[in-house]
Amino acid sequence: MNALVEFQDVNLSYGAQKVLDDVNLSIAPGEIVTIVGPNGSGKSSLLRALIGALKPASGQINRASGLRIGYVPQKLHIDPTLPMTVRRFLSLPLKIIDAEAAQALQRAGVYDLGPRQMSLLSGGQFQRVLLARALLHKPQLLLLDEATQGLDQPGSAAFYRHIEKVRDELNCAVLMISHELHVVMSASDRVICLNGHVCCEGKPDVVASAPEYRALFGTGTGGALALYRHDHDHAHGDGCDHDHTHDPVNEAAD
Amino acid sequence: MLDSFLVRAALAGLGVALAAAPLGCFVVWRRMAYFGDATAHASILGVALALSFNMSVFAGVLVVALIMATTVSTLSGRGYAMDTLLGVLAHSAIAFGLVAVSFLEGVRIDLMAYLFGDILAVGRVDLAVIWGGALLVLALVGWRWQQLLTATVSPDLAHASGIDPKREQLILTIALAVVVAVAIKVVGVLLIAALLIIPAAAARPLSQTPERMAAIAAGIGAASAIGGLQLAYAFDTPAGPTIVCVAAAVFALTSLFSLIRD
Numbered sequence: 001m002n003a004l005v006e007f008q009d010v011n012l013s014y015g016a017q018k019v020l021d022d023v024n025l026s027i028a029p030g031e032i033v034t035i036v037g038p039n040g041s042g043k044s045s046l047l048r049a050l051i052g053a054l055k056p057a058s059g060q061i062n063r064a065s066g067l068r069i070g071y072v073p074q075k076l077h078i079d080p081t082l083p084m085t086v087r088r089f090l091s092l093p094l095k096i097i098d099a100e101a102a103q104a105l106q107r108a109g110v111y112d113l114g115p116r117q118m119s120l121l122s123g124g125q126f127q128r129v130l131l132a133r134a135l136l137h138k139p140q141l142l143l144l145d146e147a148t149q150g151l152d153q154p155g156s157a158a159f160y161r162h163i164e165k166v167r168d169e170l171n172c173a174v175l176m177i178s179h180e181l182h183v184v185m186s187a188s189d190r191v192i193c194l195n196g197h198v199c200c201e202g203k204p205d206v207v208a209s210a211p212e213y214r215a216l217f218g219t220g221t222g223g224a225l226a227l228y229r230h231d232h233d234h235a236h237g238d239g240c241d242h243d244h245t246h247d248p249v250n251e252a253a254d
Numbered sequence: 255m256l257d258s259f260l261v262r263a264a265l266a267g268l269g270v271a272l273a274a275a276p277l278g279c280f281v282v283w284r285r286m287a288y289f290g291d292a293t294a295h296a297s298i299l300g301v302a303l304a305l306s307f308n309m310s311v312f313a314g315v316l317v318v319a320l321i322m323a324t325t326v327s328t329l330s331g332r333g334y335a336m337d338t339l340l341g342v343l344a345h346s347a348i349a350f351g352l353v354a355v356s357f358l359e360g361v362r363i364d365l366m367a368y369l370f371g372d373i374l375a376v377g378r379v380d381l382a383v384i385w386g387g388a389l390l391v392l393a394l395v396g397w398r399w400q401q402l403l404t405a406t407v408s409p410d411l412a413h414a415s416g417i418d419p420k421r422e423q424l425i426l427t428i429a430l431a432v433v434v435a436v437a438i439k440v441v442g443v444l445l446i447a448a449l450l451i452i453p454a455a456a457a458r459p460l461s462q463t464p465e466r467m468a469a470i471a472a473g474i475g476a477a478s479a480i481g482g483l484q485l486a487y488a489f490d491t492p493a494g495p496t497i498v499c500v501a502a503a504v505f506a507l508t509s510l511f512s513l514i515r516d
Binding site for chain 1 (some may be wrong): 414
């Protein structure tokens with residue numbers, strides 16, 4: 001199957017600061033990929049390079065032609081001088097009819113927000129509206145930048161179940177950035193650990209069945225969360241210092 | 255009908271107000287108020303150049319305003335804060351313009367007419383230029399409306415939808431230069447930014463959507479132009495500043511309205 005997006009030896013810098021270092025990755029249709037990594041590891045830059053907002057210094061980013069991307073940014077500030085109802089926001093940049101807007105808001109669980117001003121929404125409502133908008137035109141690739149930030153564990157679990165349902169309905173690929181290093185969405189087909197370069201890549205361990213993990217995460221998460229074991233099989237030079245441990249179970253149990 | 259200087263003045267004011275309204279909204283939303291100022295101030299240099307090379311003032315102003323606007327666009331985000339950059343460029347441009355004008359021997363020019371406008375002296379050709387420019391700007395902004403709005407809300411969302419925010423910024427910049435060039439006759443260099451920003455700001459408390467804000471700003475701009483002209487005629491005051499005064503009064507009223515409502 002042809003990849004939706006392919007990074008080939010992508011290097012990216014802000015001035016002298018190197019952000020992405022020879023990154024190679026590809027996203028296949030329909031798969032769920034989670035990117036984890038410490039702060040400043042280039043996760044958001046990778047997404048912004050993917051949508052074309054950042055130009056790589058070298059290397060290539062190939063997108064499938066006509067790729068429809070649904071993008072949910074980490075933060076979005078709408079200036080209060082710009083009057084913008086939720087309904088109007090959903091029609092950017094492509095106009096949609098009222099029935100489509102109502103359905104999208106219904107599905108996101110915020111059916112009554114249509115006439116509200118974007119600048120007056122709470123953080124959670126805002127995030128749901130952003131997701132509703134990103135899903136409007138049946139994206140082939142859904143990009144989520146730290147979408148569970150500020151959510152507690154049951155909240156994250158509910159969000160992940162929602163994303164899994166969305167994936168099953170639309171059959172879109174999902175590329176998700178997570179600020180959690182070890183606890184990821186269990187439905188992830190792959191987890192990529194990024195720290196400038198791709199450190200390691202693998203499948204998350206499913207925790208749903210293991211009682212000791214369930215006790216760790218509480219019972220409200222319903223198997224939506226999984227642990228990711230970082231398996232670093234390469235040596236790092238002096239310039240690369242990981243500030244996270246690779247022993248997740250012990251760390252989580254502390 | 256066009257024989258009356260008052261009718262010509264009213265039509266000129268209307269044309270500028272209609273073009274300035276949607277553009278002024280973007281200037282407000284994108285926090286580009288000083289950008290409008292810098293472009294306008296640079297146009298005095300355009301006047302000087304036009305007079306010394308014997309070309310039309312409109313063309314001279316348009317060229318300088320375009321150069322100024324693209325310079326600011328290019329330099330922004332490269333080490334200087336936007337307000338510093340605009341402060342340097344806007345004031346240097348007006349200073350160079352004033353010095354350049356002083357070199358123009360033998361040409362008697364009424365500097366005040368360019369600083370504060372001379373709407374009562376608008377001729378048929380001026381009227382054609384103003385309405386031509388205004389319709390061009392309205393067409394440009396109307397054509398790119400959805401893209402401009404998306405890029406204003408978030409450059410990243412624009413990128414993800416396949417819109418290049420830099421290109422949209424350039425379109426706004428060009429539209430701004432055209433409005434400055436046609437408005438110089440009506441309100442003059444010093445008050446063009448006022449005509450852009452005040453009607454848009456006055457429309458904000460009455461608006462729930464961007465389109466409504468642009469439409470109300472156009473209404474307020476048009477009413478200010480007509481009302482300002484009538485007042486200027488009745489009290490024998492300078493027309494351009496009087497138009498801006500009326501717009502400012504409307505702004506005070508709508509701000510008061512939003513204070514009382516909340």
